[in-house]
Amino acid sequence: MTLVTLKDVLTPAYNQGYAVGGLVTLGWEDMRAYVAAAEAENAPVILQAGPSCREHTPLPVLGKMFRxxxxxxxxPVVAHLDHGYTFEDCKIALDSGFTSLMFDGSRKPLQQNxxxxxAIAEMAHAAGISCEGEVGxxxxxxxxxxxxxxxAEAAQFAKESGVDAMAISVGNVHLQENKEGGLDEDRIRxxxxxxxVPLxxxxxxxxxxxQRTRLARETSICKFNIGTELRMAFGAALxxxxxxxPSRFDRVTILKETHAPVEAAARAVIRAFGAPPQG
Known part of the structure; x- marks a missing residue:
């Protein structure tokens, strides 16, 4: 199997009751470990390039790395733009070979969002790729x-935006280092x-x-974005x-030692989502 769209991996997840990991990348070392983890678990994976990743490495380079x-x-591997804030961000990602665009208009009034x-979804679909949006x-x-x-706003957004997946705000928080919280299951339901639409x-x-495992099985949540948890594993290994x-200075030698720990952490993340073996 090879490069696929977000819709390609989320449609079976939605129908069969499991989720796919949207794993946030920062560089070659972690994205390579994520794919190795997905292969070891025989599960699909979504490689995500967020704003901090794009500050470090240009989108055209990231597109080639993902592909x-x-x-x-x-x-199956998805090349996904995470938190594109402008039409231009999304267009550059599309032109760079990404197969999924996430446009984040969640700070804007509902109708503007x-x-x-x-407009992003229309551009993506015309090119044969997927679009994720966010409401809340x-x-x-x-x-x-x-x-x-x-x-009610989620229902309107899902109907009128044409997205293939919809990110929601239900007690989740970016960059959270502990798991003491949890999601608002009543609001999710x-x-x-x-x-x-896949959530x-x-x-x-x-x-x-x-909660990740249970919601993947019981609800329409088909994608969990995981970044901080894996960055912590990378940082500890590094x-x-x-x-x-302390006398070593060759970064290639040093960075090689992050691979196994990050792969192991990513395998644990992917396994919890319950994807059946890929045919």
């Missing part, structure tokens, strides 16, 4: 507070009953593992590698 990994993978997301703002740990998703949880690192021999 190279996908072309050599034995499982719908209209701008619909997901806040940041230690930063901006969340604005929870109104179920209200949204679920009013929509027929997405951003800030998935703060969601307890048991710190250990540096501290083992």
């Amino acid at each position: 190279h990994l996908a072309d050599n993978a034995s499982v 719908i209209d701008e997301t619909a 703002f997901v806040g940041y740990s230690g930063g901006e507070g969340s604005n929870g998703t109104d179920p 209200q949204i679920d009953t009013m929509t027929e 997405v949880i951003h800030g998935g690192s703060g969601v307890p593992i048991e 710190r250990d590698a540096v501290n083992q021999d």
Whole structure:
């Protein structure tokens, strides 16, 4: 299997009751480990390039990296733009070979968000790729507070925007390092009953593992974005590698030692989503 769209992996997840990991990448080392983890678990994976990743590496380069990994993978791999804030962001990602565009208009008034997301969805669909939108703002740990998703607004957004997946704000928070919180399941079920589109949880690192597994099985949540949890695994592995021999300076040698720990952490994340073996 090879490069696929977001819709390609979320449609079976929606129909069969499991989720796919949207794993947030920052560089070659973690994205390579994520694909290795997906192959080891025989499950699909979504490689995500968010704003901080794009600050470090230009989108055209990221597109080539994602596509190279996908072309050599034995499982489905999605090349996904995470939190594109402008039409231009999304157009550059499309031109760079991404197969999924996430436009984030969640800070904007509902109708403006719908209209701008619909334009991105139209562009994506014309090119044969997917679009994810967001309704209700997901806040940041230690930063901006969340604005929870109104179920009626979610229903309108899902109907009018044309998205293939819809991110919602239901107690999830970006950059959360612990799992002491949890999601508002009543609100999720209200949204679920009013929509027929795969749902997405951003800030998935703060969601307890048991809840991830159960909601993937029982609701329309088909994608959890996981970043902080995996960055912590990478940081710990890198710190250990540096501290083992302070005289080392070759970064290739040092970075190689992050692969196995990050792959193991990603395997645990992917396994909890319950995807059946890929045919």
